[in-house]
Amino acid sequence: MSEKLAKFFKLNERKTDVRTEVMAGITTFMTVSYILVVNPSILSEAGMDRGAVFTATILASVIAILLMGLYANMPFVLAPGMGLNAFFTYSVVLKMGKSWQFALTAVFLEGLIFILLSFFKVREAIFSSIPLSLKKSVSVGIGMFIALVGLTSANLIVQGDGVILALGDIYSKEAIVFFFAFLVMGILSTRNVKGSLLIGIVASTVLALILGVTKLPETGTIFSLPPSLKPIAFKLETHNIFTWEMLMVVFTFLFVDIFDTVGTLTGVAAKADMLDEKGDLPGVSKALMADAIGTTCGALLGTSTVTTFVESASGVAEGGRTGLTSLTSGALFLISLFFFPLFSIVPPAATSAALVIVGVFMMSPILDVDLNDYSEAIPSFITIIMMPFGYSIAEGICFGMISYVILKLAGGKKKDVSPLMIVLAIVFLIKLLAPKIFG
Template identity: 70%
Template sequence: MENNFLEKKFRLKKAGTDTRTELMAGLTTFMTMSYILIVNPSILSETGMDKGAVFTATIVSSVIAMLVMALYANLPFGLAPGMGLNAFFTYTVVLSFGKTWEFALTAVFLEGIIFILLSLFSVREAIFTSIPIVLKNAVSVGIGLFIAFIGFSNAGVIGQGDGVILTLGNLLTKNTFVFFFALFLMAFLTAKGVKGALLIGIVGSTVVAVILGVSSLPTQSIFSLPPDIGPVVFKLKFDHIFTFEMFSIMFTFLFVDMFDTIGTLTGVATKAGMLDEEGRLPNASHALMADAIGTTVGALLGTSTVTTFVESASGVADGGRTGLTALSTAFFFFISLFFFPLFSIVPPESTAAALVIVGLFMMSPIKEINFNDFTESVPAFLTITMMPFAYSIAEGISFGIMSYVLLKLLTGKKKEITPMIAVLAIIFFLRILSPLFPF
């Protein structure tokens, strides 16, 4: 009876999946996203926010956003407060500009309201649809390199060098052993066609990490009540909402969140074969609404911008195709409220290996790019390379769109430029030039 209900709600057979695959994919997505439960409270607490309260706000806002993604959009994407956006919140808005964290939360809240309006009028969906298929393929590849870079960095395999931008890290440590153990276990299981290969690799390498002393079992009870959310909930202040500072900060949150989300949806959906013949993602507007609602609710609860996570690619790589994957991820986020000490033993090296493997999975659309047509291959190349090099999905899309429009114009192929893509290119050019006009 339960399976019939799930089939009817999520249309599993039509998506070529089943209940077990979806639930396992949701757990895999959770495992690769779970670092945010530690990192987000740590970063936001530097503004003076209560770390325990932010931990609870992080989980509750993520669960709400994923419920919308699961039950309204029926898509397998996980959402949570985004990395980069939380850093901008803390280190730029609060610590550099000297604003209060309440001011920053208000900017996030206003951004969320604007997102809801843009989603209601299908503006964000129009942007998603307008991206040429060559750039959709390039976004998938770029995200693959980007998350692989994050994985290698989190594992300490690469890092900043003395006098060089990047260098090889120390490979003769227990931590890197755990990483490579996880990496090749996942690769082996994937090669054998084992379902849940990434999850098994994460769990297996966590056991190895505990044995080696890289990670340790909780010293306290594995069960704990959630920290009180009171210190950060409903702390918005609207006394500066009509200032230029508020507008500029809100616009920065808006820009990064919008194109990070569009980039993630584009890349992961392209790789998973979820786009239709016209390059559209079914229920894209619903997915974007989940993001907008998550951001708005998250600001009210006391956390930075909630966005669609690129780590969702790990669950998709494990076979997740419907909202049941997102529902499963939401469930594990919810129970982590009470069992966080247990989840906290998973070392970053284990999830880092999953990101590297997923990076490989995301590379396959590169075969669809016509490298003989330089009006397409150059924008695709810039999209791919700028994501890891600029450490931003949004910047990769920005460079890809600007170069696409410019080259099509210069080579007499302006018919291939849609009005929306032209408008986006102009906006991106103006954003780059804006420091020259500080008014």
């Protein structure tokens, strides 16, 4: 059996094995599993049934993960994206006053457009056009972004009084769980123990139960049947498809998703050493197609945009290199349909510590950036810092690419800039300036 898996997933070619891939998949699931709680919570504020969204979240993720694992053979996990679900609820529904059916229709149209873009390899061309130094910087920036997400999720970094950010309560029980998890993961990583992040998550969850930070299910059972999809599935609002507001919402979903996905694939693939000598990711078109189909199916099932999760870096950090990693995560997603009361006891402090450790793991590609060449160093630096400080992977890429094109052209290094890079830089400038120009 293991020989067949090795042959199908090309484990030997990618210098990995079944055990490593499975452990990596479990670790990725543990760091991504928070979405099964957070996504239903956010979309329920738009008026959607929380239980139904929970089921939709899992099924949409599993469909996309199956494609990523079997079709693309890559160790990335997909699920409804954070930020995109917030835009769905807080901007489209609550601010614009649209129905959640309207928002789902926009997500569905976005998915169809993505399928076309992926089929004609437009997204692949965008991926290939990004210079290697920016791809390496994206990896580092994502690492810092992940670390910030982890620290804020654990309430160790909070919005300060009179300052942008401040140190939170480091003496709370939640903080104790975080620091315990961080130390366990750090010590085991230092000793090169496989599965260090997963071991840390499990150990800190036990500590959290002892301290009362989390507790066992009140129902006394760890098993439950999945909620029905009936309240939200196939609830599209087709009569508003050809409206200006729909166009703007679809464009926003498109923009954020395409560059979040490209950024995530670039950064995580760079860390996994999956990029070729030109800085391209072989088979990226298949990964992008999995993302696009996942989004389309997710909209029909009743959830916001499905995208490649940056937390896939946690599995990559554990040695995951093939689709077997993503399929392992997908299997756990499917199982969680019936064991939600059990996995929900994992406290945010435990998974937050894993994200901070992953941030450390993703710093190494900075060594491949020529920091003595300021036309490379400055755009790379801007890319890195804008991701955590702008709290957006897409914005980091946006500012990084604009600065790269300007500095290269102004510095007389036109050969380093492709025509598509110039086009993208102009598009990014228009995006940044349009709200100011057009009000």
